[in-house]
Amino acid sequence: MHYPIIDPIIVSLGPLAIRWYGLSYLAAFVTAYWLLVWRTRHRPAGFSEQDVSDLVFYGALGAVIGGRLGSMLFYNFDHFLADPLYLLRIWEGGMSFHGGLLGAIAGLWWFGRKTGRGFFTVTDFTAPAVPTGLGFGRLGNFANTELPGRVTESPLGLHYPCDAVQGLTFTCTGEWESVARHVSPLYQAMAEGVVLFIIVWLVANKPRPAAVVSGTFLAGYGALRVVTEYFRSPDPWIGYLAGDWLTMGQVLSLPMVAAGAILVLWGRRWVSTTAA
Secondary structure (H helix, E strand, O other): OEOOOOOOEEEEEOOEEEEHHHHHHHHHHHHHHHHHHHHHHHOOOOOOHHHHHHHHHHHHHHHHHHHHHHHHHHHOHHHHHHOHHHHHOHHHOOOOHHHHHHHHHHHHHHHHHHHOOOHHHHHHHHHHHHHHHHHHHHHHHHHOOOOOEOEEOOOOOEEEEHHHHEOOEOOOOOOEEEEEEOOHHHHHHHHHHHHHHHHHHHHHOOOEEOOHHHHHHHHHHHHHHHHHHHHEOOOOOOOOOEOOOEOHHHHHHHHHHHHHHHHHHHHHHHOOOEEO
16 A cells, blocks of 8 residues: 555645644644643643643643754754754644653743642643644644655555655655555554553543652653654664664653653652642
């Protein structure tokens, strides 16, 4: 089977265009808002619906800014130096989860400071709503024909268009690559958007010590990202950092596993306050 060619533009009106990639981010923020409103009604944690609106705004702003800056610093610094305006062309793709996480953390910290809430009170409340947004982001990658996987003989593999695998191979000269590849964006959409959501939501479904829900999210995402990276080809301008297995995504995710585990242990052993 061939990778479906999806027009990145859904509809255009003159210079304005609605793109699948942008729609995936809109879906992420709307879904996060809906889930957090549900939590305010069914798992009260001292947040109002107006708080949720402000929280999503600060988190979304931090995620977009941090994601773009992270993409430039972690993955595309040479591209940025050659074309600084690339930083502003978000619709072309190029967002880093790890940068987005740091940006979102900054936004949530600022929200907590403005409202007089503890940092982990805010992050524990927010964390269960984050994975679905990650899943939508990966679907945006799929629509953009981004993140081609490693070559495979699995029946799950798809043949990518040659334009999508430039830099990964020099033998693709026609329209389609002759070998099939893992569809890594869909693998990661399932892992980050579905599996992680179930794990974090179930953990947050009962009162937990502060930082436990946040730590579960960090450790869970980091572990799932390390695993799914084995099916994804590294960015060609970076390549593998060791042998033919260690990628930048794994290097950036391993500290998340450690930090998440430390938060869970710290919360369970030493923190007496609880977060919903």
